[in-house]
Amino acid sequence: MQSTSPAVEQRLQATKEHLTRTAISSSPEASWIHPYLRHSVHPVKGRQLQVSQTIKKGELLLVDIPYAAIPTVDEPLRSENVLCSNSRCNRKAPLTAERVSCPNNCIADVVWCNEDCHRMDQPRHTIECAWLKKFAASIRSKWGEYDFGMLWLIVRILTTRTVGMRDTQRACPPRDDQGAEFKAGWAAIESLCGSPESWPHDKVRHWTALVKKYLKDNMPLAHGMAMSDVLALICREEANSFGLYPRETGTSVSEPQMVRGEQFGAAVYPRAAIANHSCDPNIKHKPDIYGRMVFVASRDIPQGEECCISYFDLSQCVDLKDRRAHLQSSFRFVCGCLRCTAEEPPSEDVLWDAFPLLEE
Ligand SMILES: [Zn+2]
Ligand SMILES: [Zn+2]
Ligand SMILES: [Zn+2]
Numbered sequence: 414m415q416s417t418s419p420a421v422e423q424r425l426q427a428t429k430e431h432l433t434r435t436a437i438s439s440s441p442e443a444s445w446i447h448p449y450l451r452h453s454v455h456p457v458k459g460r461q462l463q464v465s466q467t468i469k470k471g472e473l474l475l476v477d478i479p480y481a482a483i484p485t486v487d488e489p490l491r492s493e494n495v496l497c498s499n500s501r502c503n504r505k506a507p508l509t510a511e512r513v514s515c516p517n518n519c520i521a522d523v524v525w526c527n528e529d530c531h532r533m534d535q536p537r538h539t540i541e542c543a544w545l546k547k548f549a550a551s552i553r554s555k556w557g558e559y560d561f562g563m564l565w566l567i568v569r570i571l572t573t574r575t576v577g578m579r580d581t582q583r584a585c586p587p588r589d590d591q592g593a594e595f596k597a598g599w600a601a602i603e604s605l606c607g608s609p610e611s612w613p614h615d616k617v618r619h620w621t622a623l624v625k626k627y628l629k630d631n632m633p634l635a636h637g638m639a640m641s642d643v644l645a646l647i648c649r650e651e652a653n654s655f656g657l658y659p660r661e662t663g664t665s666v667s668e669p670q671m672v673r674g675e676q677f678g679a680a681v682y683p684r685a686a687i688a689n690h691s692c693d694p695n696i697k698h699k700p701d702i703y704g705r706m707v708f709v710a711s712r713d714i715p716q717g718e719e720c721c722i723s724y725f726d727l728s729q730c731v732d733l734k735d736r737r738a739h740l741q742s743s744f745r746f747v748c749g750c751l752r753c754t755a756e757e758p759p760s761e762d763v764l765w766d767a768f769p770l771l772e773e
Contacts, residue, residue: 444597464718473708476705477705481500482657496704503703523538566679567646570681605686620644662722688721691750
């Protein structure tokens with residue numbers, strides 16, 4: 414008998430409430446993990462998310478607060494899409510009289526919703542502010558926005574770690590079953606995948622130069638980490654950070670495809686980062702108003718199935734060749750998901766293409 418149990422209905426209702434909630438009074442500091450969501454280690458693919466029981470289409474699976482986030486908008490002074498710098502807020506700071514810019518004029522991209530957010534973020538931003546004043550302009554002009562954004566996100570991770578905002582208070586209650594506890598805070602960041610060996614030499618050499626020039630263990634950062642550990646952190650951040658877009662990423666292939674819109678931020682999420690990629694994902698993801706990453710099942714997910722997201726906008730990269738080229742250049746792997754495998758040309762076709770003369 415196919416019936417929806419009250420428990421499922423309650424869970425779907427919880428999803429709906431979360432997704433439609435806009436009140437600021439709800440608690441933005443909490444992550445939420447579905448009781449059936451597990452992480453495990455696959456012998457080939459490494460870490461992955463799975464469900465221990467069947468999940469219904471539309472169920473909320475994960476709401477994860479960022480460990481660190483940065484805004485990535487043009488013209489921040491006029492934009493409605495700049496994220497509040499308070500790492501406990503991460504909302505888009507409304508363009509009102511309440512919005513606060515940095516009194517030290519570090520960069521225009523640093524804003525807070527109001528004086529409360531500014532005050533709360535003071536201990537962390539003071540360190541970041543000195544770094545931005547010293548390096549932001551020269552990094553931007555010498556290396557461009559991409560490297561600046563990457564380094565700034567690393568500095569946000571390092572300053573959050575230094576101030577110790579997350580580590581003690583954000584741990585999810587441990588689970589006693591299957592050892593499926595999700596790490597939180599800095600411990601989770603340290604266990605993300607990605608190492609210098611997984612990146613091309615020229616990239617690693619470039620990042621090493623940036624670390625030596627801008628991320629040394631002295632003032633203002635004084636992070637207390639070895640250069641090699643900071644380099645390893647960049648390798649993990651580059652493999653795991655999320656772009657923040659206004660609309661969902663990973664709409665199921667059978668649904669009408671919607672462009673996800675213009676990127677307004679980038680963030681690192683301790684648990685959401687565990688999800689692997691599929692070109693036919695069973696999860697769609699989107700940031701909520703607090704910059705938390707929200708995972709929702711886009712179809713029924715049977716017990717034991719891996720939960721995957723799409724790492725890119727599937728409506729923009731459609732053909733197998735385009736998808737593979739994009740994943741290879743941006744994420745360093747050849748996608749072997751079920752959709753890619755099914756779309757691979759039969760091996761004879763490859764041969765005929767390679768030896769056109771044989772067709773004559
Ligand atoms: Zn705020
Ligand atoms: Zn500042
Ligand atoms: Zn694929």
